[in-house]
Amino acid sequence: MDDKEIKEIAAINKITFAQRMREYKRKPLSLVMFILVVLAAALSVLALVFLIVYILVMGVPNLTPDLFAWEYNSDNVSCMPAIINTVVITLLTLVIAVPFGIGAAIYLSEYAKRGNKLVKVIRTMAETLSGIPSIVYGLFGMLCFVTAFSWGYSILAGAFTLAIMVLPTIMRTTEEALIAVPDSYREGSFGLGAGKLRTVVKTVLPSAMPGILAGVILAIGRIVGETAALIYTAGSTTGLVDGVMDSGRTLAIHMYMLANEGLHTNQAWGTAVVLLVLVLGINTLSSFIAKKLSSKK
Amino acid sequence: MQGVFFLTAITSIAAVALICIFLFYNGVPAIAEIGFFDFVGGQQWAPTNQPPSYGIFCMIVGSIYVTAGAIIIGVPIGILTAVFLARFCPAPLYKIIKPATELLAGIPSIVYGFFGLMVVVPFIRDTFGGNGSSLLAASVVLGIMILPTIIGVSESAIRAVPEPYYEGSLALGATRERSVFRVMLPASKSGILAGVVLGIGRAIGETMAVILIAGNQVQIPTSLTEGVRTLTANIVLEMGYSTGLHRQALIATGVVLFVFILLITLSMQAIKSRSEKNG
Amino acid sequence: MKKTSKVLTLAVAALMAVSAFAGCGNGGSSSASGESSGSSQAQAGSFDTSKEITVVTREQGSGTRDAFVELTGVLVEDGDTKTDNTTASAVTVNGTEAVITNVKGNDAAIGYISLGSLNDTVKAVDIDGVEVTADNVKSGEYKISRPFNIAYKGELEGVAKDFVDFIMSADGQAVVAEEGYVTVTEGEVFKSANPSGKISVAGSSSVSPVMEKLIEAYKAINSGADIELQTTDSSAGMTAAMEGTCEIGMASRELKDEEASALESMTIANDGIAVIVNTNNTVEDLTLDQVKSIYTGETTVWSDVIK
Numbered sequence: 002m003d004d005k006e007i008k009e010i011a012a013i014n015k016i017t018f019a020q021r022m023r024e025y026k027r028k029p030l031s032l033v034m035f036i037l038v039v040l041a042a043a044l045s046v047l048a049l050v051f052l053i054v055y056i057l058v059m060g061v062p063n064l065t066p067d068l069f070a071w072e073y074n075s076d077n078v079s080c081m082p083a084i085i086n087t088v089v090i091t092l093l094t095l096v097i098a099v100p101f102g103i104g105a106a107i108y109l110s111e112y113a114k115r116g117n118k119l120v121k122v123i124r125t126m127a128e129t130l131s132g133i134p135s136i137v138y139g140l141f142g143m144l145c146f147v148t149a150f151s152w153g154y155s156i157l158a159g160a161f162t163l164a165i166m167v168l169p170t171i172m173r174t175t176e177e178a179l180i181a182v183p184d185s186y187r188e189g190s191f192g193l194g195a196g197k198l199r200t201v202v203k204t205v206l207p208s209a210m211p212g213i214l215a216g217v218i219l220a221i222g223r224i225v226g227e228t229a230a231l232i233y234t235a236g237s238t239t240g241l242v243d244g245v246m247d248s249g250r251t252l253a254i255h256m257y258m259l260a261n262e263g264l265h266t267n268q269a270w271g272t273a274v275v276l277l278v279l280v281l282g283i284n285t286l287s288s289f290i291a292k293k294l295s296s297k298k
Numbered sequence: 299m300q301g302v303f304f305l306t307a308i309t310s311i312a313a314v315a316l317i318c319i320f321l322f323y324n325g326v327p328a329i330a331e332i333g334f335f336d337f338v339g340g341q342q343w344a345p346t347n348q349p350p351s352y353g354i355f356c357m358i359v360g361s362i363y364v365t366a367g368a369i370i371i372g373v374p375i376g377i378l379t380a381v382f383l384a385r386f387c388p389a390p391l392y393k394i395i396k397p398a399t400e401l402l403a404g405i406p407s408i409v410y411g412f413f414g415l416m417v418v419v420p421f422i423r424d425t426f427g428g429n430g431s432s433l434l435a436a437s438v439v440l441g442i443m444i445l446p447t448i449i450g451v452s453e454s455a456i457r458a459v460p461e462p463y464y465e466g467s468l469a470l471g472a473t474r475e476r477s478v479f480r481v482m483l484p485a486s487k488s489g490i491l492a493g494v495v496l497g498i499g500r501a502i503g504e505t506m507a508v509i510l511i512a513g514n515q516v517q518i519p520t521s522l523t524e525g526v527r528t529l530t531a532n533i534v535l536e537m538g539y540s541t542g543l544h545r546q547a548l549i550a551t552g553v554v555l556f557v558f559i560l561l562i563t564l565s566m567q568a569i570k571s572r573s574e575k576n577g
Numbered sequence: 578m579k580k581t582s583k584v585l586t587l588a589v590a591a592l593m594a595v596s597a598f599a600g601c602g603n604g605g606s607s608s609a610s611g612e613s614s615g616s617s618q619a620q621a622g623s624f625d626t627s628k629e630i631t632v633v634t635r636e637q638g639s640g641t642r643d644a645f646v647e648l649t650g651v652l653v654e655d656g657d658t659k660t661d662n663t664t665a666s667a668v669t670v671n672g673t674e675a676v677i678t679n680v681k682g683n684d685a686a687i688g689y690i691s692l693g694s695l696n697d698t699v700k701a702v703d704i705d706g707v708e709v710t711a712d713n714v715k716s717g718e719y720k721i722s723r724p725f726n727i728a729y730k731g732e733l734e735g736v737a738k739d740f741v742d743f744i745m746s747a748d749g750q751a752v753v754a755e756e757g758y759v760t761v762t763e764g765e766v767f768k769s770a771n772p773s774g775k776i777s778v779a780g781s782s783s784v785s786p787v788m789e790k791l792i793e794a795y796k797a798i799n800s801g802a803d804i805e806l807q808t809t810d811s812s813a814g815m816t817a818a819m820e821g822t823c824e825i826g827m828a829s830r831e832l833k834d835e836e837a838s839a840l841e842s843m844t845i846a847n848d849g850i851a852v853i854v855n856t857n858n859t860v861e862d863l864t865l866d867q868v869k870s871i872y873t874g875e876t877t878v879w880s881d882v883i884k
Contacts, residue, residue, distance in 0.1 A: 024473055025473075028473055028476070030475075030476075031473040031474070031475040031476055032475075034475040034476075034478075034479055035386075035474075035475050037378060038378050038381050038382045038386060038475075039382065039386070040378075041374065041375045041378030041379050041382065042378065042379045042382035042383070042386075042387070042395075044375055044379075045375055045376070045379040045399075045445055045449065046379075046395055046398070048442050048445070049398050049399065049401075049402050049445075050398070052402065052405075052410075052413055052442070053398070053401070053402075055413060055416075055417065056409065056413070059416075100306070101306045101309050102306075103306075104302065104303050104305075104306025104307065105303070105306045105307040105309065105310065107303050107306075108300075108303035108304055108306065108307035109307060111303075112300050112303055112304070113307075122311065123307055123308065123310055123311060125563075125567060126310045126311045126313075126314045127310045128563055128566070128567070129314055129559075129560065129563045130310055130313060130314060132496075132499045132503075132559050132562065132563045132566075133317070133503070133556065133559055134499075134502070134503020134504070134505065134530060134555065134559060135503070135505070136503065136505045136530050136533055136534060136552070136555075137317070137321070137503070137552050137555060137556050137559070138317075140321065140533065140537075140549055140552045141316075141317045141320050141321060144320045144321070144324050144549070145316065145320045149320070153822055154807060165313045165317075168309065168310060168313065169310065172310065198299045222404045225406075226404060226405070226406035226407075227406075228406060228407065228408050228506050229407075229505045229506055229530075229534065233537065236807055236809075237807065237808050237809075238805050238806060238807055238808075239789075239806065240805070247805075248805070248807060253406045253408060256406070256408055256409075257408050257506065258808065260408070260412060260672070260674050266674060266678075269412070270412075273409045273412070276405070276406055276409065277401075277405065277409075280401060280404035280405060281401055281404075283404065284397065284400050284401055284404060285397075288397065288400075343637075344637070344660070344661060345637055345638065346637045346638055346643070346659070346661055347658070347659055347660050347661055348657055348658045348659035348660075349657075349658065415675070415678055415679075415682075416678070416682075419682065420682045420683075423682075423683060429631035429668060429679075429683055429685070429686065430682070430683065431668050431679065509670075509671065510670070510675060513668045513669070514636070514668065514669035514670065515665060515666055515667060515668065515669060516665060516669075517665050517666065524666075525666070525668055525669075527669070534671065535636040535637075535669065535671045536636050536637055536638050536671075540638055540812065541812045541816070544638065
């Protein structure tokens with residue numbers, strides 16, 4: 002059959018609108034279900050669109066140049082230092098979490114034997130980690146890094162807390178990406194005389210790169226939006242951080258503080274728009290990479 | 299080299315162990331001092347009184363109520379929307395809706411909280427009476443917050459059902475809707491359930507949004523328009539100002555929350571392993 | 578099939594458009610209602626006094642709440658026992674903004690906030706016939722007020738000493754007054770010793786807005802100093818000062834005994850606590866007893882306190 006024939010068959014099987022209506026008349030329950038589905042979808046979309054539009058309407062008028070001045074002071078409540086702090090804390094978190102996440106994924110997918118009891122335990126633990134609410138991470142980070150290790154409120158303490166938080170995300174996506182690499186790649190590499198490590202590093206990892214990147218970007222998204230886990234670990238000082246032991250606020254905390262102090266609600270909405278744009282950018286990047294991944298296949 | 303990879307792999311075990319140790323070490327003595335049943339079953343929370351009382355029963359009930367409310371609102375809409383996206387949605391529309399739901403999953407919860415305070419709370423106050431900051435407001439906002447999770451997971455579960463199931467059902471004369479609801483949904487049951495459990499986890503652990511809209515009264519609500527305080531709200535509200543036993547009691551509240559989440563995760567594992575056995 | 582999907586697309590697109598308009602409309606109307614609330618206040622009687630009072634309070638342990646319940650008598654002390662009788666149905670929030678937002682949006686709400694955070698989106702009521710102003714707090718006529726304290730361990734030196742000198746000088750107190758708080762001393766003109774170095778100041782979120790201004794004003798005089806501000810809360814600030822993790826701690830309440838024995842402290846400003854209601858509310862004046870009976874839940878409707 003060529004394409005044309007398939008199209009003709011498909012055309013014969015197409016039900017017209019009138020036919021569909023007749024069918025609904027016979028089976029009104031189907032119509033009810035269809036309406037319910039469309040209504041629910043419309044409701045979801047409505048809620049989502051309303052939320053986004055509301056944030057934009059409230060926030061965009063407040064996006065003044067002052068909001069992006071280099072120096073923070075109590076008159077302009079610039080979010081620029083917070084943006085830079087967010088970048089710093091994100092990089093620091095990734096430096097800690099990515100090697101561990103990728104290493105763990107390599108172990109799980111390349112080295113561990115199938116049905117290994119330990120692998121099951123590791124998976125369960127990773128899933129437990131991903132289910133823990135951020136406020137519990139915040140408590141833990143405060144008790145462990147801030148108090149017990151006496152690092153004080155510092156972006157290092159914040160970054161370690163966040164690193165544990167995003168570890169399961171990176172682990173899982175990397176593992177999925179590794180599993181998706183066809184076995185023929187590995188066999189080919191082995192056939193050419195490469196050892197296990199060489200095969201993993203030179204062949205499997207590069208071909209799984211887009212998947213790994215997508216996971217890392219997912220993690221970035223979570224870091225950028227985090228409040229509860231950071232408020233008791235990284236602290237809330239307003240300036241730029243000048244070292245990993247210094248305390249500093251990220252953009253999300255900046256917004257929380259602005260809103261809570263009660264003097265800068267407008268700027269808080271403006272900051273919300275900045276956050277929204279950041280998240281949108283991160284999402285676009287990740288879906289772009291995912292698309293690249295699927296087009297390669 | 300395998301050793302190195304192995305070490306990185308067990309960090310997640312170490313992390314969970316560390317979290318357990320630190321939380322329990324700091325929280326359990328407080329529970330012991332207050333008395334387990336006085337702590338979990340007590341309905342009085344007055345840490346600044348002399349003598350103080352630390353009972354978190356109202357908060358436990360509050361967390362359960364709010365989560366249940368979010369599930370009642372979010373799950374049906376989420377699953378039906380997933381059905382729409384997976385089976386009925388025209389491609390151009392899909393290209394808009396899908397990224398929009400992903401965007402919503404990424405919005406920080408503090409933004410949801412302010413949205414709830416500015417829009418949902420006044421609406422409820424004007425429509426249903428009361429003061430607006432209520433169980434209902436928290437349920438609605440949390441219901442919206444868990445939508446992206448439930449839509450995402452359910453949609454991929456429905457898409458994972460082999461196409462011949464659907465076609466076979468159509469061929470037997472069922473309508474599209476009947477095929478979806480009687481064939482596709484049952485087949486993707488365990489995936490959808492996993493999404494719901496994830497949603498429950500997110501709802502019960504949510505902090506920054508709930509705190510602004512739930513009213514935070516320490517009471518067991520008798521109607522939807524009354525306020526509640528959740529476990530998470532209790533921690534964030536008072537953590538900053540607390541000292542001594544009060545602070546430990548708040549960490550103990552975190553322990554209770556942690557145990558809740560452990561139970562949820564374990565039940566999810568159980569669902570998964572059962573569905574693996576069946577399938 | 579094709580037709581249905583087309584119809585569907587159109588329907589959903591229309592819905593989305595409508596929702597988008599609804600979004601804009603709502604955003605616009607909410608700001609409009611903010612403006613109109615001023616005019617509706619003029620036509621007395623538009624406020625429904627039979628409404629049940631929505632009591633808004635701060636969380637347990639907040640410096641603002643501590644001071645408020647103590648001064649209004651909501652907190653009952655009887656020998657060793659202290660009982661905070663705030664009604665169980667009070668909405669509890671953990672920030673000044675959240676209090677303002679609740680009161681701004683709800684005709685029947687009452688709340689309390691720091692005088693320095695008071696703005697015209699809400700209305701402050703007079704207590705026992707005294708308006709809440711910096712002057713009335715200073716003279717002691719306005720009853721509900723509390724001190725802003727700073728505390729430090731041992732002797733101050735270098736930047737810390739110079740900065741505290743600045744706060745207590747005429748220049749520093751001018752900043753306090755400008756922010757709407759109440760000065761504690763006349764002070765003299767400030768002369769900096771121009772030390773350089775870095776110190777950190779930590780503690781109460783109520784004090785930090787004015788502290789932020791003080792730090793900025795000080796840095797303008799002595800550019801060699803680097804002062805870090807950590808906003809947490811009174812107890813954490815005192816603990817940090819005792820542990821030495823910060824040079825100066827801030828508290829929006831009196832120091833507790835164990836804190837007072839370990840730290841040197843001084844009051845840098847006083848702050849009135851304003852009792853606020855919605856701008857539509859016709860109430861202008863409450864007695865301290867009325868405030869107390871509202872917060873303990875004895876008075877539940879506005880008509881009981883509005884003549």
